[in-house]
Amino acid sequence: MRRLTFAMNVSLDGYVAGPDGDLDWSEPSDELFQWWSDRVGATELALYGRRLWEDMSSHWPTADQQPGATPKHREYARRWRAMPKVVFSSTTCPVDWNTRLVTGDAMSEIRRLKEEDGGPMDIGGATLAAAAMRAGLVDEYVLATTPVLVGGGTPFFATLDSWVHLDLVETRTFPGGVLMTRYTAHD
Numbered sequence: 328m329r330r331l332t333f334a335m336n337v338s339l340d341g342y343v344a345g346p347d348g349d350l351d352w353s354e355p356s357d358e359l360f361q362w363w364s365d366r367v368g369a370t371e372l373a374l375y376g377r378r379l380w381e382d383m384s385s386h387w388p389t390a391d392q393q394p395g396a397t398p399k400h401r402e403y404a405r406r407w408r409a410m411p412k413v414v415f416s417s418t419t420c421p422v423d424w425n426t427r428l429v430t431g432d433a434m435s436e437i438r439r440l441k442e443e444d445g446g447p448m449d450i451g452g453a454t455l456a457a458a459a460m461r462a463g464l465v466d467e468y469v470l471a472t473t474p475v476l477v478g479g480g481t482p483f484f485a486t487l488d489s490w491v492h493l494d495l496v497e498t499r500t501f502p503g504g505v506l507m508t509r510y511t512a513h514d
Contacts, residue, residue, distance in 0.1 A: 329441050329448050334451075336505075346480050362499075364402055370447055373412045376451070376452025377418070379455075384423070414427070433455060433458060437450075438464065471505055
């Protein structure tokens, strides 16, 4: 059975994007960027909501071909294109780069994917991840917490119907005071 992880950069006050979708506060250090790249390289299947897919697919497919692309950015772009991806959207949107589109019941499909044999799955996109949290499908939470208060925006955690007990299994500090914490859910 596969494990599902929700992992994102988050502000100290709990947001993955500030007001108006602002992400300038979350610019990763080289070390943190490499850590994220290594996660992409180890992820067997990435699950995206439509908006995150649109953001990622507008940049990473050709990021390694852009003038001034660093070796780390070229590596990330190659890993991102190679990583199998599923985009969940109630509307049709173009997908490519080792990706398939699911327009039906996202939670049923995620349950089906979790029941398959295979390696780790990551889920991204606040709306999709919130639905998976409420459905009890997220096994692990990884927060790369940046020491900034953005005051509002898109929250990392969804409003839940019941408590989810977590165990802290890893911490790591990155330059700029970013603290990565990894938690697993338990019954």
